């Protein structure tokens with residue numbers, strides 16, 4: 158069910174440097190959204206910024222009748238909309254449309270490794286809870302399909318790490334990497350992944366060079382890999398073609414719209430620019 162409506166903010170709390178968790182009272186979206194899907198957010202009563210912005214589902218929270226009622230989004234302040242979001246308070250509202258995108262595929266394997274770079278950790282909390290059978294999403298019955306989940310999470314500096322306790326509480330083994338060595342492994346998160354035991358499959362979300370490296374690693378290890386892309390979007394609904402990415406086809410390559418054909422793609426199908 159696609160919803161376009163205005164919803165009230167009930168929390169907007171600082172999690173880490175420039176990083177906030179926004180909780181919206183949005184029962185219709187909370188009931189139907191699945192891990193790996195996203196929503197578009199826009200400020201009401203202003204045309205600046207004019208276009209909505211995409212944000213992954215972080216988690217769904219429940220009301221005191223144990224019904225899905227709240228939508229959690231974790232965002233990093235980088236520009237106009239995210240800067241304005243940081244100034245919003247409980248009682249303010251946002252225009253939301255979604256759920257959008259394909260979400261993560263069905264995953265059943267002994268060991269799943271999730272790899273996040275920058276703010277790319279956000280789609281993974283719901284994914285971890287779903288595959289470990291801890292929480293139901295989109296009205297589906299929860300069922301454990303993965304024995305072990307490892308999250309490798311890389312940021313520039315320790316102060317940007319957001320949600321590590323949430324991922325551990327959900328049951329994931331978490332390793333962190335920082336570019337400057339201020340926490341965990343000193344270096345890129347993909348270098349950390351290479352040092353760990355080979356998992357049965359990979360899912361990644363983060364900057365393009367990280368995703369490219371992950372796609373190559375999955376090929377080398379001969380394991381399935383899905384990547385969730387963070388392309389800029391204007392409509393989120395397949396109309397404007399502002400979000401296209403290149404995918405392999407039988408005759409070479411073609412464009413696909415990340416908002417409707419993704420944001421999650423098989424890494425082997427994506428064409429990366431060198």
Ligand SMILES: Cc1cc2nc3c(=O)[nH]c(=O)nc-3n(C[C@H](O)[C@H](O)[C@H](O)COP(=O)(O)OP(=O)(O)OC[C@H]3O[C@@H](n4cnc5c(N)ncnc54)[C@H](O)[C@@H]3O)c2cc1C
Nearest residue numbers: 210211212213231232233235236237238239279387388420
């Ligand atoms: C499917 C999907 C899911 C996503 N999920 C999340 C999520 O869960 N959390 C999250 O934080 N983000 C997420 N993103 C990314 C998020 O959509 C963007 O960070 C957001 O659109 C930024 O909007 P903004 O208005 O704050 O930034 P904008 O103002 O649009 O700026 C965007 C970028 O341009 C740069 N920029 C802006 N102005 C200038 C300028 N004058 N000169 C040079 N550079 C400039 C900014 O630094 C920034 O990097 C997701 C993206 C996708 C596609």
Ligand code: FES
Nearest residue numbers: 393395397398416
């Ligand atoms: S954002 Fe408009 S087609 Fe994808």
